[in-house]
Each structure stands twice: as structure tokens, then as C-alpha cells.
Amino acid sequence: MVVLRKGILPILFAVVISFAGTRLVACAGPVWPSDDEQRFLEAYRDHVGDTATRDQYDRADKLFVEAVQVLSDTYVENVDRPTFVKTAITSLETLETEDHTPIGVVGAALDDSLHDLDPHSAYMSDEMFRRLQESTEGSFAGVGIVISQDEDKQIRIVSPIDDTPAARAGLQPNDRITHIDGHDMKGEPISEAVRLMRGRIGDAVTLTVLRKEDSFDVTVKRARIEVPSVTASIIDNDLAYIRVSRFDASTLDQTREYLGMLNDKIGGTPRGLIVDLRRNPGGLLDSAADIADQFLSDGLIVATEGRGERKMRSYEADRSEYFKGVPMAVLLDRGSASGAELMAAALRENGRGVIIGERSFGKGSMQRIMPLTAGGGLKITTGYYTTPENHIVQGNGVVPDIEIKLEDEEDFGREVDLEHALPPRRRDPRRVLASMKAASCERDINVTRIGKAATNDAPAETEGDEVVTELQRDTVLECAVGYFGDGQLAVYRDQVEPLLRAGL
Known part of the structure; x- marks a missing residue:
């Protein structure tokens, strides 16, 4: 097993580019089809358009054979190759793809067959690689708006982001985008709107906007849009609060900046620290481990386990600890997944924080992005x-x-409800120590936002596919605040803290 020290990772493992802790691994070398694979190569040709060339067929053949080999060598469980190929052949009859080139058909068949293994494995085209890279960098080239889809299946602007092309062009909340570069958006999914609005920095995009009864065109130039993943506040003058909405390449720097600001502005030892990981879907494993390390001076943070329970890598804490000795509460809910779950578990199991909220999503598998020499790649x-x-x-x-x-x-x-979800292995034997209704510990709290959060509500999803809802009273946060004072949860503090320190 290799122990990785964050910040000094070996170059071999340095390129981390995808959702939920995925890593990039290059694949190369000659591949030859087995008899089963040859049957697929013959079968898929019946589903290809008439204009396909010999070079296109050769590339697609190589793609399939190489993909099956990579899958056989690296998947977390043993893969029966003949069964996988048979599934791919069967999928050809029901493929849903508009790309009938050899690569398009083979890629779609691979994607369907990989989804039959688990919900997170997939085939990725070159375009999907590019968008995945953007999603982990914490920025993208676009116009800078938060969007949702209303009840009439129209694309609605929830809000423009400050100091972006959309804001400077005068776009407003509740504007409807009816067309993007002439494409009618009525009934189209948000993902399609995202695809059309993103592009190269400096390129223009024309949005047809419906504002009340008026329809007009707005042409804006795409720019680099920075999407914050961290916000922070001071609650009731002496409680530090930090929210991490995802883990990308810029999250660690943002977290350090806000922790420093909290330390300076509170001007003494906080009464408590609340780390909010609710609705955090995960992201880069290194980022999640690094942020957990901001609150730990030593100890194991997370490890990975491969086929046959073989230990692969581990991440150890090695940094100075922020707010050392200050009681901590970590907020989780059913939308907390992957890196958010690992960070919360690491803080609790190292005796650093108590977890308040709901049982989390349960996404604890690791994906690797593996480029193929024939183009595209596998997740x-x-x-x-x-x-x-x-x-x-x-x-x-x-x-x-x-x-x-x-x-x-x-x-x-949750994860176990997804079709073809991988089965659970060893579980944590812990049980809930106390349970209560959120309404029972409602309390008025004074929240003072700091940094950029003081003037901008910094949405977690931008030009993305998450429907944004109106802000409501946050009773879970109010319960957590009461844990550090005289609220309903305070009666449990003296019981939970000793157990936490004892590692129980």
C-alpha cells in the first residue's frame, strides 16, 4: 500500500480530473479481438451509416477491443468478458444515439454495457472529457447565470452572477431564455442549454429573452466564470460557520482563505465551529482529503481498496490544525455524497467532530478516467x-x-436505490445516539456573512442542471447552533463529546 502525502503527490497520481475522486490513467499498446469480441465487431456494422470509411471502422474496432481489455484489467470486481461482450451485442438493437458513425455506435454500446455494471461507469467522448475537466477546475467559459426549468418547460434565469457578461448585459431574475443562437429551447433539458451557452472565451452567443411580454435578443461574449465552492459566516457573534458545496481544484484555497478570515474576525476562540457539507455531491478526492486535513494534525483521513479487498492508497493528515480544541459539528444530509461523506467520517473517527443531520447518500466507490488510444475513454x-x-x-x-x-x-x-448499484461491503456499526424533529429546536440566529458571501449568495450550481429553490428557514442549522448553547441539542453535548473523544 502506498501512503500519499498531500501536496507532494507522485506525478503518476497527480492528474485528478473528475467527479467523485476519479483519476486519469493512460492506456496504450496493441489489442487483438477474441472470438466473442469479433462477433461484436461484425454485429455493430449493421447499425452504422452508409458513409462510414475503412479508417473509421478500424478506429472503432480498436476502441472496443481496447476498452474491454482495460475493463477486464482494472474494474473493481472480476468481469466476465464473454458476458460483457454479449451484453454489448444485445444493446445494439435498442441504442439511443444520433451518431451513426462507427465510433458513435461503438461508444453508445460501450456506455450502455458499462451502465449495466454500475451506475458510475461510462464511456466518455472527447467532448465529455473536456466538460469534465471544466467541472473540476471550479471555473468554465460561459455567460455567468444560474438557471432552472419552470413548470412550462422554459429555461428561467434564477440570477446572473455579479461581474459576469450576463450581469453586464442586464439579464435579470425570472427572464426566460426562449432561444440560444436561434435554437428553440422550449422543452429542451437544462443540459442542452448549458452546452449551447458554454464555449470558447471571447466567442459570442445570442440569447433570445422573454421578459414579461417583451421578447428581445441579447448578444454576450463568453468569459471565464469563477464558481465559488465555499462560503462562510459568523453566527451569533462567536460561532464560526463554513459551508463547502463541492470539492474542486480551487476549494482548498477558498477554504483556507475563509478559515483565516473567521479566525481574524471572531477575535478569540469561537464557541464552536460548524462545517456544513449538506447537498455536497463530492468531487476531487485530493481536495476532500486536503480540506479534512485543515482540521487534523495527524491520523488517517481515507484509504482506497480495490479488487479482492486489496489495499491501494491512503491519505494521512500532516498539516496544522485550524481552531484546535474548538468543538465542531459537521452537517450532513441525504444529498451529501462521496468526498463529503469521507470528510465527515474522517473528522468523527479522528475524534474531531460530531455529525448532525441525516444519513448520507452512500456513494463510496472510486472511478478512474482512462483515455483510449482510439479516442475517448472510459470512466x-x-x-x-x-x-x-x-x-x-x-x-x-x-x-x-x-x-x-x-x-x-x-x-x-440513495446510492443503493440506483439501478445496478454496487453492493455494500463492511459497514460502520454506529447507531444514531439521539433523534429529534427539526421544528423542536427552532431558534432565531444572527448570521453575518463574510468575504464574497457578504454581497453575493454564490450559487452552488451555475449554468447547471440543478433547480434552485427559494431560501427557507434552515432549522437544521438552527439545531446545530443550539448544540453549542442552550438549545434542545445542548442536553446531548455532554453525552456525545466524551464518546467522540474516545473514538466510539
């Missing part, structure tokens, strides 16, 4: 994450110490 599940106490989050989630039940709780599927 393949290659391992499981393990916590400091060797528990596995996959399928289990992280159980809170103190559970907060929401009155308006709605149905929400």
Missing part, C-alpha cells in the same frame, strides 16, 4: 473508499450522531 469504477476505522461508505452512507428529522421530508433515492 471505470476501480475501488472503494475506506474510512479511518476501515468502514466502507458504499451503499451504507454515514450515520449521524444526532439525527434531525424534517417535517417536509420527501422521497429521495
Whole structure:
């Protein structure tokens, strides 16, 4: 097993580019089809357009054979190659693709077959690689708006981001985008609107906007849009609050900046520290481990486990600890996944913080991005994450110490509810120590935003596919504030803290 020291990672593992801790691994070398694979190569030709060339067929043949070899060598579980190829042949009859080139058909068949293994493995085209790279950099080339889709299936502007082309062009909340460069957007998914609005920096895009009864065109030039992933506040003058909405390449720097500001502005030892990881879907594994390390001076943060429970890598804490000795609460909910779950587990299992909220999503598998010499590449599940106490989050989630039940709780599927989800392995034997309704600990709190958050509500999703809702009273946060004072949860503090320090 290799122990990685964050910040001095070996170059071999330095390129981390995708959602949920995915890593980039290059693949090369000659590949030859087996008899089963040859049957696929013959079968897919019946689904290709008439204009395909010999070179296109050769490239697609190589793509499929190489992909099957890579999958066989690296997937987290043993793959029966003949069965996988048979599934790919069967999928040809029901492919949903508009690209009938050889690469288009083979890529679609691979994608369908990989989804049959687990919901996170997939085939990725070159364009998908580019967009994935953008999503982990914390910035992208676009116009700078937060959008949603309304009940009439129209693209609605929730808000323009300050100091972006959209804001300077005068776009306003509740404007409807009816066309993008002439493309009718009525009924189109948000992902299509995102695709059309993004592009190269400096290139212009024309938006047809409906504002009340008036329709007009706005032409804006795309620019580099920075999307913050961290916000912070001071609550009731002496509680430090920091929210991390995802883990990308810029999250660590933002976190350090805000932690420094909190330390300076509170001007003494805070009464408590709240780290909010609710609705955080994860991101880069290195980023999540690095941010956990800001609160730990030593100890294991996370490890990875591959096929046959073989230990692969581990991440150890090695930094100075912010707010050392200050009581900490970590907020989780059912939307907290992957890196957010690992960070919360690391803080609790190292005796650093109590978890308040809901059991998390349970996405504890690791994917690697593997470029193929024939073009595109595979996103393949290659391992499981393990916590400091060797528990596995996959399928289990992280159980809170103190559970907060929401009155308006709605149905929400977790990882185990996804089709073809990988089965759980070892789970954390912990149980909820206390449970209560959120409404029972409502309290008025004074929230003072700091930094950029003081003037901008910094959305978590920008030109993305998340429907943004109106702000409501945050009763879970109010419960957490009460934990550090005289609220309903304060009665549990003296019981939970000793257990936390003892690692129970």
C-alpha cells in the first residue's frame, strides 16, 4: 500500500480530473479481438451509416477491443468478458444515439454495457472529457447565470452572477431564455442549454429573452466564470460557520482563505465551529482529503481498496490544525455524497467532530478516467473508499450522531436505490445516539456573512442542471447552533463529546 502525502503527490497520481475522486490513467499498446469480441465487431456494422470509411471502422474496432481489455484489467470486481461482450451485442438493437458513425455506435454500446455494471461507469467522448475537466477546475467559459426549468418547460434565469457578461448585459431574475443562437429551447433539458451557452472565451452567443411580454435578443461574449465552492459566516457573534458545496481544484484555497478570515474576525476562540457539507455531491478526492486535513494534525483521513479487498492508497493528515480544541459539528444530509461523506467520517473517527443531520447518500466507490488510444475513454469504477476505522461508505452512507428529522421530508433515492448499484461491503456499526424533529429546536440566529458571501449568495450550481429553490428557514442549522448553547441539542453535548473523544 502506498501512503500519499498531500501536496507532494507522485506525478503518476497527480492528474485528478473528475467527479467523485476519479483519476486519469493512460492506456496504450496493441489489442487483438477474441472470438466473442469479433462477433461484436461484425454485429455493430449493421447499425452504422452508409458513409462510414475503412479508417473509421478500424478506429472503432480498436476502441472496443481496447476498452474491454482495460475493463477486464482494472474494474473493481472480476468481469466476465464473454458476458460483457454479449451484453454489448444485445444493446445494439435498442441504442439511443444520433451518431451513426462507427465510433458513435461503438461508444453508445460501450456506455450502455458499462451502465449495466454500475451506475458510475461510462464511456466518455472527447467532448465529455473536456466538460469534465471544466467541472473540476471550479471555473468554465460561459455567460455567468444560474438557471432552472419552470413548470412550462422554459429555461428561467434564477440570477446572473455579479461581474459576469450576463450581469453586464442586464439579464435579470425570472427572464426566460426562449432561444440560444436561434435554437428553440422550449422543452429542451437544462443540459442542452448549458452546452449551447458554454464555449470558447471571447466567442459570442445570442440569447433570445422573454421578459414579461417583451421578447428581445441579447448578444454576450463568453468569459471565464469563477464558481465559488465555499462560503462562510459568523453566527451569533462567536460561532464560526463554513459551508463547502463541492470539492474542486480551487476549494482548498477558498477554504483556507475563509478559515483565516473567521479566525481574524471572531477575535478569540469561537464557541464552536460548524462545517456544513449538506447537498455536497463530492468531487476531487485530493481536495476532500486536503480540506479534512485543515482540521487534523495527524491520523488517517481515507484509504482506497480495490479488487479482492486489496489495499491501494491512503491519505494521512500532516498539516496544522485550524481552531484546535474548538468543538465542531459537521452537517450532513441525504444529498451529501462521496468526498463529503469521507470528510465527515474522517473528522468523527479522528475524534474531531460530531455529525448532525441525516444519513448520507452512500456513494463510496472510486472511478478512474482512462483515455483510449482510439479516442475517448472510459470512466471505470476501480475501488472503494475506506474510512479511518476501515468502514466502507458504499451503499451504507454515514450515520449521524444526532439525527434531525424534517417535517417536509420527501422521497429521495440513495446510492443503493440506483439501478445496478454496487453492493455494500463492511459497514460502520454506529447507531444514531439521539433523534429529534427539526421544528423542536427552532431558534432565531444572527448570521453575518463574510468575504464574497457578504454581497453575493454564490450559487452552488451555475449554468447547471440543478433547480434552485427559494431560501427557507434552515432549522437544521438552527439545531446545530443550539448544540453549542442552550438549545434542545445542548442536553446531548455532554453525552456525545466524551464518546467522540474516545473514538466510539
